[in-house]
Amino acid sequence: MSTYVIKSILGMLFCCYTLELPAQNLVPNASFEDVNICTEYIAPCAPSAWVAVAPEVIKMKYLCNGTALQGQHHVSLLLEGRDNPDTRVYIQTRLLCPMEKGITYRIRFYMNTENYPLRAGIRFDTAFIFTENAGCLSVPASMELNEEDQQKKLWRLNHPWYMLEKNYVATQRTTHIIIGNFKAPQKKEGYALYNNAQLFIDSISITPLIETSELCKEADSIHKFLYAEHHRHTIPDTYVSPPGKQILHKLDGNKEGCDTIILKDDLFSPDRNTINSNYRQQIDDVLKSYRNNSKKRIQLIGYSWQAASDEYNKIISFDKVKALATYLVYNEGYSFEDFDIRGMGKKQPRYDTVSGNNNRIEMILCRIPDTVKVRIVPKPDTLVIPDILFKFNSSELNTALYGALDSLIRKIPRDGSVQLQVTGYTDNAGNDEYNYNLSLKRANAVAGYMQQSGLGNDIRQITGAGETFPVADNRTPAGRKKNRRVEIIIFHSAD
Numbered sequence: 440m441s442t443y444v445i446k447s448i449l450g451m452l453f454c455c456y457t458l459e460l461p462a463q464n465l466v467p468n469a470s471f472e473d474v475n476i477c478t479e480y481i482a483p484c485a486p487s488a489w490v491a492v493a494p495e496v497i498k499m500k501y502l503c504n505g506t507a508l509q510g511q512h513h514v515s516l517l518l519e520g521r522d523n524p525d526t527r528v529y530i531q532t533r534l535l536c537p538m539e540k541g542i543t544y545r546i547r548f549y550m551n552t553e554n555y556p557l558r559a560g561i562r563f564d565t566a567f568i569f570t571e572n573a574g575c576l577s578v579p580a581s582m583e584l585n586e587e588d589q590q591k592k593l594w595r596l597n598h599p600w601y602m603l604e605k606n607y608v609a610t611q612r613t614t615h616i617i618i619g620n621f622k623a624p625q626k627k628e629g630y631a632l633y634n635n636a637q638l639f640i641d642s643i644s645i646t647p648l649i650e651t652s653e654l655c656k657e658a659d660s661i662h663k664f665l666y667a668e669h670h671r672h673t674i675p676d677t678y679v680s681p682p683g684k685q686i687l688h689k690l691d692g693n694k695e696g697c698d699t700i701i702l703k704d705d706l707f708s709p710d711r712n713t714i715n716s717n718y719r720q721q722i723d724d725v726l727k728s729y730r731n732n733s734k735k736r737i738q739l740i741g742y743s744w745q746a747a748s749d750e751y752n753k754i755i756s757f758d759k760v761k762a763l764a765t766y767l768v769y770n771e772g773y774s775f776e777d778f779d780i781r782g783m784g785k786k787q788p789r790y791d792t793v794s795g796n797n798n799r800i801e802m803i804l805c806r807i808p809d810t811v812k813v814r815i816v817p818k819p820d821t822l823v824i825p826d827i828l829f830k831f832n833s834s835e836l837n838t839a840l841y842g843a844l845d846s847l848i849r850k851i852p853r854d855g856s857v858q859l860q861v862t863g864y865t866d867n868a869g870n871d872e873y874n875y876n877l878s879l880k881r882a883n884a885v886a887g888y889m890q891q892s893g894l895g896n897d898i899r900q901i902t903g904a905g906e907t908f909p910v911a912d913n914r915t916p917a918g919r920k921k922n923r924r925v926e927i928i929i930f931h932s933a934d
Contacts, residue, residue: 463646463654465534465544466616467665470642471501472510474900477671482819482930483900484672484858486512488665490567492529492617494672497573499530504895505887506598508549508641511901518555518620518636526573529619533665534645536655538563538609543648547604548584548640549593555636557601558585560621563613567678577724580621582607600641606648616645700725700802706763714766725804726771738803739764741782745798749784757782760800817931822847824885826923834880836888844885848892851929860900860928861886866919867906879903885925899930 473487484501485491491498500515507513520526538544550559560580568576584603591602618640668675700722705715714722741756760780767773788797824847828840836844851857863878863885879902886901911918 463650465536465538465645465654466643467532467535467662469644470510471512471514471640473666474512475666475669475671478669479672480858480930480932482858483860484930486514488662489514489530489532490668490671490675490678492531492568492576492619493570493573494670494674495571497526497528498671499528500896501899502639502896503886503898503901505890506595506895508593508595508600513639513641516619516638516640518552518638519624519633520573521635524624524633525575527575527620528573529568529576529617531567531615531617533567533615533661534613535658535661538613538645540609540611543606543608545604545644545646545648546582546584546607547602547644547646549600549602549642550584551598551600551639553635553637553639555620555633555638556586557589557603558583559603559638559640560619562617562621563609564615564617565611565613567615568617569674569679575623576617576619576621578621581610581613600639618643698725698804700804702763702800702802704798706759706800707766722802723771726767735805736779737777738779738801738805739781740801740803742784742787742797742799742801743782744785744788753782753784755782756784763800763802819931820929822850822927822929824925824927826920829881829884832877834877834884836884844888845892847927848889848894851889851894851897851927852931853893855897856932857897858930858932859889859894859898860902860930861889861898861925862901862928863903863925864908864922865906866909866922867913868919869906871905874905875903877903878905881925885927889927 467488468486471486471489474483475485475487475489476482477484485499486501489499497517502513502515503511514530516530517526517528546561548559550557552558561582561584562576562578563581564578568578570576582605584605588603588605589601590604593600593602618638620636620638664677668677670676702718706718707713708715713719739760741758741760743752743756743759745752745755747755757780760782764773764775764778764780767778768775824844828837828844829835830837851859861882863880863882865874865878867874869877882901882903886898889895889898906913906922909918909922910924911921913919913922
């Protein structure tokens with residue numbers, strides 16, 4: 440079924456004259472309108488292309504509560520927790536094109552904050568960052584947008600939004616953006632200074648100050664790569680070890696399992712005596728956490744895919760891991776007993792690309808397994824709002840039947856444990872365009888009533904499906920009546 444983005448005429452005019460999102464925007468899904476259906480719960484719980492830094496512990500709020508500046512959606516990030524001020528939510532994505540060193544870029548956010556100063560921390564990096572706790576990241580922000588960068592104040596209903604903008608000169612070539620609060624918690628007399636602070640973001644743009652005619656040639660493939668990844672409650676494997684990347688997964692928790700770090704041919708500096716700076720800090724961070732959480736031996740497994748005999752490749756691969764172990768023993772305080780060293784030679788290719796990419800060392804760190812907790816994914820429930828609750832051939836709710844609608848809505852949990860999708864359907868009496876518009880308007884009417892009933896922050900998606908997906912035979916009056924409906928799908932979280 441085709442995806443439609445419908446806005447009111449007022450909304451379209453508003454967006455055209457105020458948001459001005461540039462065509463050369465490097466940010467994918469910059470206004471968070473494209474909805475991801477997560478692998479874990481088959482639910483519309485997050486925007487496409489965007490993932491949390493600690494998805495197994497704490498996630499962004501993906502809101503469809505009628506207060507977005509444009510479209511339907513915006514995101515909310517926790518900046519400081521209510522009970523623990525160190526608790527944070529960070530979100531991240533890969534840029535469609537790299538930011539090149541020395542180039543000036545215009546960074547623009549449409550945002551607001553709650554219980555916190557008007558500011559957002561931004562880090563530009565060369566890879567995704569993942570952690571297993573919800574604390575403040577140890578890496579610094581590359582820049583910050585704050586009140587001094589405010590350009591406009593805009594309104595949607597009674598909710599203010601601010602356009603913040605600043606020019607930024609890239610200090611290195613970067614490919615990823617991470618957003619959140621990178622500042623240490625501020626405390627006052629033993630308590631957090633900011634209580635349950637939130638950052639709301641409606642849209643983002645990053646554009647070169649000197650614009651070119653089009654985005655880089657890799658933009659389409661990166662867009663497809665990001666949209667093809669649907670995990671949002673676990674760390675995505677495709678983001679942890681994509682071809683050509685070194686280490687993306689930080690060990691910060693006590694969970695069971697193993698982590699594999701891919702170290703390529705440029706591991707050592709040219710003098711062969713020191714670790715390349717691109718790897719050193721990342722390896723140090725992982726080993727520091729590993730020392731605190733496990734006493735298992737570290738596996739160092741070498742692979743060599745040179746144009747030579749199998750025996751030669753086996754020797755070369757062993758020499759590489761022996762050199763790494765020797766470095767860690769003499770520079771990091773390890774003993775050779777801490778490592779299990781193997782040279783595999785020309786075996787087990789990891790990549791389907793040129794053989795050179797398969798020259799590597801795999802550092803495998805395993806933690807002591809804990810009791811495995813099976814994640815039980817509850818099945819979604821569906822509430823059906825029948826055609827009778829609307830006025831005839833209209834999207835206007837029948838006020839005389841509000842009581843019946845209330846009785847249905849009262850079945851929805853209000854403890855923040857659910858995510859809601861509202862979808863309208865029609866029979867096949869009208870043409871496709873008319874049926875789609877009526878179904879969407881009816882879905883919006885029900886969603887609006889739910890928002891007034893206090894369920895706005897649980898709604899993730901509002902859609903119209905027209906005459907598609909009938910539940911009864913459209914050739915009979917009774918069947919057509921059943922097909923004219925609005926469905927509220929209730930996704931229960933097992934988190």
